[in-house]
Amino acid sequence: MSFLSPSGLWWLTAIPLVVLLYWLRPRRVSVVVPSLVLWRRSLREQVRQRPLRRFERNVLLLVQVFAVAAAALSLARPQRSTAGAVDVVVVLDVGLRMQATDVRPSRFEAAREAALKLLDGLRGVRVGMVAAARSPRVIQPLTTSRSDAVAAVRALRPTDGPSDLEAAVAVAKSMSPSAAVYVFSDRPVSGAHSSVFGGSLEDVAITGVVASPLPGDRMRVTVTVRNGTPVVRWVPVTVLVEDQPAARLAARVQPGQQTSVAATVPAGLWAEARIVPHDALPVTDRFVALGTRLPRPRVLWVGPPDPFLEAGLRAVAGEPDRQETPDPRVWGRFDVVVVHRVRAALPPGNYVLVASVPTNLPVRALGTVREDVVRFQSRTHPLLRFVDLTGSRVTRAWPVQPHAGEVLAEGEAPLLWAYEAEGLRAVLLPFSPSDSELALRPEFPILLANVVDWLAGPTSSQVEAGSTVSVPAGGLQEAVLHGPDGSRHLRAAAGRFVLPAFDRAGVYVLEAGPARRVWAVHPPVGSATVASSAPAVPPQRVPVEDWGRWLVGMFVALLVAEWWLFSGQARGGRT
């Protein structure tokens, strides 16, 4: 049971006052009578016939006390959920479509207000909140604090990403098996009480932007526009390169179809297309894609040169920096450090160890082996994706005995070992590429690309809004993330920078030391198609059993009983 207005319970303090007034009421009137003989007989007879007679006065007091209690409780508006649920979990859709303004001021604002109204009617039950984004987010664990839940709802903002209502409902139900789940979205979902906001939506949207390189430091930007309206639309398209207008196009799009238009623009880090269709979902009118001038990972070569490996790295990551004399103090500032035939203790960072066995990793060299062949390799590790090393011959190797990490390929001895610890990632090749035929195999550049990606992470990506990523921190502890919502300072945790979810479409740039990583975040493709086919369902309230009316009735009944008892005495007075 809960109370809608708990402050009404303060009226219960009137009960002692009633009792006090009862005891302080005027005393009995003294009347001198000729004799008590007949009175004693009458009283004795009444008590004999009605044993409760002597308690009638106390009954009057009890009725008064109950009446005050009923009035106080009715003012407190007690209620009990009849849904049988002890907990209530509210799922609020924060997906892209909730930004549509076909419902004023927007679907999201309307849904949030309805959710707040629902919360306002809840007392005494635990409330949890789940934001239905690309992946569900528990923004408020189950709590009895209504203010916390309200604050959590008010702090929510719609994202530019998709929403997974089913997953959100599953998460909500996992919070409490007995929970009643209330979903506020633009579409109904099974297994929960759905409140739907918004109906059919006609939207013209950009569904894709692709930049492809052209000679002469230029690139071709292809923009795909989809027409979700029932009429043919001429859609002006503006193409920007790194926020600078680069081209203007126009696309004639048939109803329900999509059309691509292309423009040749100067090469850049990213390209953006914009349209102004004046529809109800402006967020789909903008699309950001990576350009062709992308940043490459910064690689440091430490040790004597190796022409095979250097050629492969040059193809993957460009020309590496070189350090003839090992200086581990600066290694952490590079995305990847190649340590060739150097025995040293490794500071935090990302390393390719070639014929080198560091002193501070759980691995030790066992000597020299000649003529080994890769017989087994991992089929699941990302380092060996699209790579088959089996059968590769190694003429000379320095076999190692690892105590941790993972041996990814081996023959007589381990030939590829990967190790990951907090702040440090390392890939060990216990042989020189010049001592094997590996460098001659077509998988070698792929292997190097996988190695660089695994060690340093991608330096640029195009992702859907709502995605979350983390990147290796290397030897760095701090980084700055620049995005559409401004800049944020990040600290490395467990050797990685965990970036907040990309809730806004746009360009995100992570500056970590001298390295830069770029993400082009776009709205979910296909989200503009749009339309909630389900009719709008009025917001629901938690079904509750309001006891206030019963208590008011009881209060009135008690007043009538009080009046009846009192008038019984009054009738005696008129006799």
Add this chain to the structure above:
Amino acid sequence: MLLEPAFLEKLERLRLVARRKTRGPAGERRSRTLGRGLEFSDHRAYQVGDDWRYVDWNIYARLDRLFVKLFEEEEDRDVHLLVDASASMRFGQPAKLDYAKRLAAALGYVALANGDRVGAAALHGSAVRALPPRRGRAHAHHLFRFLEAEQAHGPTELEEAAKRFAPRRRGLVVAVSDLLDPRGFQAFLLRLRHEGLEVFVVHLLAEEDLAPPVTGELRLVDVETGESLEVTVDSRMVAEFVAQRDAFLESVRAFCARHGMAYVRATTALPVEDLVLRYLKQAGWVT
């Protein structure tokens, strides 16, 4: 002045009627018995043991049979007026005691006017203040003064008072009381009867005795004992009181009837003149 002259004049024409023969000495009250009287009444046949002096020799001479003459004997009767003067008798409008004093004065005057010896006693709890019986109209003055001086006080202890009231001669006793004795009225009346008195009971009640004075949350205080009783006087209580009152009145009436006592119930609302001249006549107390 207890009684008005006009009322006294009416009382002089009345006589108290005894319901059984008084075995007192001869007096002014006539009794149809043999001899000792002065006024001839009748003849009857001679019976063995009759006094020869009352044989009517003239009839013997004519009829040759013996007849004796009957004379109306003058009875000498005591009339005792018992007035309950306990504190409860101050209730009523007029007060029960005032009413009782006037009634006793009236009946005493009737008795004195008919030659009876009239005495009076006021009962204050177990104490008795008495006026010895005297004959003669002049005694009416003493009787009236005695009654006028009475004030209501003290508890009601009728039986104890009856024990202290010890008449030297038998006669007739008129008890005027509300009979509201916590210990009961029966022993009181039986005591009078055992004294050989013919008992006349005037059950005098005031309006306060017949109905509750007020209703509500009351603390009833006994005027005589000071005891209190907390009651809620509502309609049910009033009904119960009325039932108990009626039962009490009926018990008194039935008791008197069962023991051959004359009983009259009166309230102070009834004028004394009406009670005496009308209702007591109807009841056969006076003629």
